[in-house]
Amino acid sequence: MKPKGYKIALFLSAILVMSAIAPIAIADYTPTIEFIAPTPADETEVPEDYVVVNVSVPNVTTSVFYDQVWLDWDGTNYTMSATGSVTEGLSTSYIFDYMVTNLTDGTYAYKVYANVTKLNPDNTTETFLGVSDIQSVTINTTSRTFELPITKGWNLISIPLAIDNTSINAVFPDANDGDELYTYDDGWLIVTYYSALPGWHGDFETVEPDKGYWYSANASYTATIEGAEAGARSVSIAKGWNLIGYTRLSDANLSELLTNVTNEDELYSYDGGDWLIATYYSALPGWHGDISKMEPGKGYWYSANTSFTWEY
Numbered sequence: 001m002k003p004k005g006y007k008i009a010l011f012l013s014a015i016l017v018m019s020a021i022a023p024i025a026i027a028d029y030t031p032t033i034e035f036i037a038p039t040p041a042d043e044t045e046v047p048e049d050y051v052v053v054n055v056s057v058p059n060v061t062t063s064v065f066y067d068q069v070w071l072d073w074d075g076t077n078y079t080m081s082a083t084g085s086v087t088e089g090l091s092t093s094y095i096f097d098y099m100v101t102n103l104t105d106g107t108y109a110y111k112v113y114a115n116v117t118k119l120n121p122d123n124t125t126e127t128f129l130g131v132s133d134i135q136s137v138t139i140n141t142t143s144r145t146f147e148l149p150i151t152k153g154w155n156l157i158s159i160p161l162a163i164d165n166t167s168i169n170a171v172f173p174d175a176n177d178g179d180e181l182y183t184y185d186d187g188w189l190i191v192t193y194y195s196a197l198p199g200w201h202g203d204f205e206t207v208e209p210d211k212g213y214w215y216s217a218n219a220s221y222t223a224t225i226e227g228a229e230a231g232a233r234s235v236s237i238a239k240g241w242n243l244i245g246y247t248r249l250s251d252a253n254l255s256e257l258l259t260n261v262t263n264e265d266e267l268y269s270y271d272g273g274d275w276l277i278a279t280y281y282s283a284l285p286g287w288h289g290d291i292s293k294m295e296p297g298k299g300y301w302y303s304a305n306t307s308f309t310w311e312y
Contacts, residue, residue, distance in 0.1 A: 028128070029064050029116055029118050029126075029128045030116075030128040030129065030130045031057045031058055031066075031114040031116055031128065031130035032057070032058055032130060033055050033056075033057055033112050033113075033114055033130050033131065033132035034055060034056050034057075034132070035053070035054065035055055035112075035132065035133075035135060036054045036055065036056050036095070037054065038052050038054060039051075039052065039053050039054045039055070039135075040135075040137045042133075042135040042136060042137075043135075043136055043137075043138075044137060044138070045137075045138040045139075045140050046137060046138070046139060046140070047140060047141060047144065048139075048141065049101070049102060049103045049104070049139060049141050050099055050100060050101040050102070050103060051099070051100050051103065051108075051137055051139075052097060052098075052099045053071055053073075053080075053097060053098050053099075053100065053110065053112065054083075054095065054096075054097040055069070055080070055095070055096050055097070055112050055132065056086065056093040056094065056095055056096075057069065057093065057094050057096065057114050057130070058092075058093055058094075059092040059093065059094070063118060063119045063120075064116055064117070064118045064119075065116065065117060065119075066094070066114060066115070066116050067115045067116065067117050067127075068113075068114075068115045069082075069096045069112065069113070069114045069115075070112070070113050071098045071100075071110060071111075071112050072110060072111050072112070072113065073100050073108065073110045074108045074109055074110065078098050078100070079098075080096040080097060080098045080112070081096060081097060081098065082094060082095070082096055083095045083096065083097050096112075096114075103139045104139065105139050105140055105141055105142065106138070106139060107136055107137070107138045107139075108136065108137055108138075108139070109134055109135070109136045110134070110135055110136070110137075111131060111132050111133065111134045111135070112131070112132040113129060113130065113131050113132075114129070114130045114131075115127065115128075115129050115130075116128045116129075116130070142228045142229070143226070143227075143228060144161055144226070144227060144228060144229055144249065145224060145225065145226050146160050146161055146224075146225040146227075146249065146296060146297065147222050147223075147224060147225075148160075148222065148223040148224075148225055148297045149220075149222055149297075150215055150217045150220060150221050150222065150223055151217065151220050151272070152217055152218065152219055152220045153216070153217065153273075154214060154215075154216055154270065154273075155214070155215040155216075155217060155270075156212060156213075156214060156215075156269065156270040156298065156299040156300070156301075157212070157213050157214075157215050157245075157297060157298065157299050158209070158210075158211065158212050158213065158244070158245025158246055158247070158297065158298060158299040158300075159171070159207055159208065159209045159211075159225060159227075159245060159247070160209070160225070160230075160245075160246065160247055160248060160249055160296035160297050161209065161225055161226070161227030161228060161229065161230060161247070161249070162209055162227050162228045162229070162230040162231075162247070163209070163225065163226070163227035163228075164227065166206040166207055166208055167205060167206055168181065168191060168200040168204075168205060168206060168207055169199045169200055171207050171223070171225065172193070172200070172207075172223055174221055174223065175193040175200070175217075175221075176193065176195075176217060176218045176219045176221065177193060177194065177195040177196075177218070178192065178193065178194075178218050179192070179193040179215070179216065179217050179218055180192050180193075180215075180216040181193075181200070181202075181207075181213055181214070181215050181216075182213060182214040182215075182216070183204060183207075183211060183212075183213055183214075183243065184212075184241070184243040189202070189203035189204045190202050190203055191203060191204060191205075209230055209233075209245060209247040210233060210235045210244065210245050210247055211243065211244065211245050211299075212243040212244050212245045212299025212300055212301070213243070213245075213299055214243075214299075229249060230247040230248070232311065232312070233247055233310070233311065233312050234309055234310075234311050235309065235310040235311075236307070236309055236310075237302060237304050237307060237308050237309070237310050238304065238307050239304055239305065239306055239307045240303070240304065241301060241302070241303055242301070242302040242303075242304060243299065243300075243301060243302075244299070244300050244301075244302050244310075245299055245300075246294040246295065246296060246298060246299075246300065248294075248296055249296050250296065251293045251294065251295050251296070252293060252294055252312075253292060253293050254267070254278060254286075254287040254291065254292060254293060254294065255286055255287060256312075257294055257312050258280070258287065258310065258312075260308060260310075260311075261280050261304075261308065262280070262282075262304065262305040262306045262308070263280065263281065263282040263283075263305070264279060264280065264281070264305060265279070265280045265302070265303060265304050265305055266278070266279050266280075266302070266303040267279075267280075267287070267291055267300055267301070267302055267303075268300060268301040268302075268303070269291055269298060269299075269300050269301075270299075276289075276290035276291050277289050277290055277291065278290060278291035278292070
């Protein structure tokens with residue numbers, strides 16, 4: 001017969017063996033850091049000279065608190081600010097952000113660190129350091145792309161960017177055979193696209209911002225215009241008819257664009273076969289009619305009662 005304490009001794013021995021093989025795990029409070037909007041997606045390009053980095057870090061207990069969350073931006077460290085929290089179910093994520101400003105064009109790599117401290121019951125502390133994945137972003141404040149829709153038939157268009165190569169062949173390389181482009185300068189000038197030659201041939205060779213053009217297309221397609229955002233514009237408007245362009249990448253109200261004009265000047269646009277018109281009345285004052293704003297990529301007819309310089 002086995003001694004009375006044999007089973008207890010055997011049980012304790014098993015515990016000791018298991019403890020030696022698999023030590024008791026210590027809780028890990030290393031924070032997981034996730035990038036959230038408005039942080040740019042990894043490896044993307046932004047047109048501004050600043051980037052907002054936003055991250056979320058997981059909930060903490062009363063005995064675990066954040067010492068610091070900081071951004072490593074291309075080797076320079078910035079302390080991030082707590083901006084709020086988001087609670088989902090029983091879990092709370094804390095939000096931190098930082099805006100890096102005055103960036104020059106180029107590609108930047110960055111990551112975020114979060115340092116937390118755990119206060120133990122015996123008043124000792126443990127520190128846990130979390131780090132995010134590395135992300136990159138490219139700053140491009142000058143180069144822009146505009147997708148200009150060309151529909152089958154007549155299009156009244158303009159170039160909304162400042163372009164280095166103004167050759168029609170460079171701006172409209174994907175034209176269809178027989179497409180025609182018209183400009184007006186005290187009379188009509190015309191060029192035609194011939195795929196067999198290939199290229200545009202006729203009365204002029206370049207297209208320019210600030211001018212309007214009629215484009216007659218045999219099939220619809222999208223012309224990709226590459227250039228830079230244009231600065232302040234100064235456009236000479238002659239008395240009578242002017243075929244003008246709008247050199248901006250965003251809409252703007254007529255009341256903000258065309259101010260030093262003459263009573264009963266008129267502005268025309270063409271949209272899918274329909275003519276739209278706005279007239280300036282100095283007595284009202286302002287522009288009234290079918291057109292309330294100018295849009296990138298569109299051309300306009302301007303009927304002026306007096307010559308002037310359009311600045312915007």
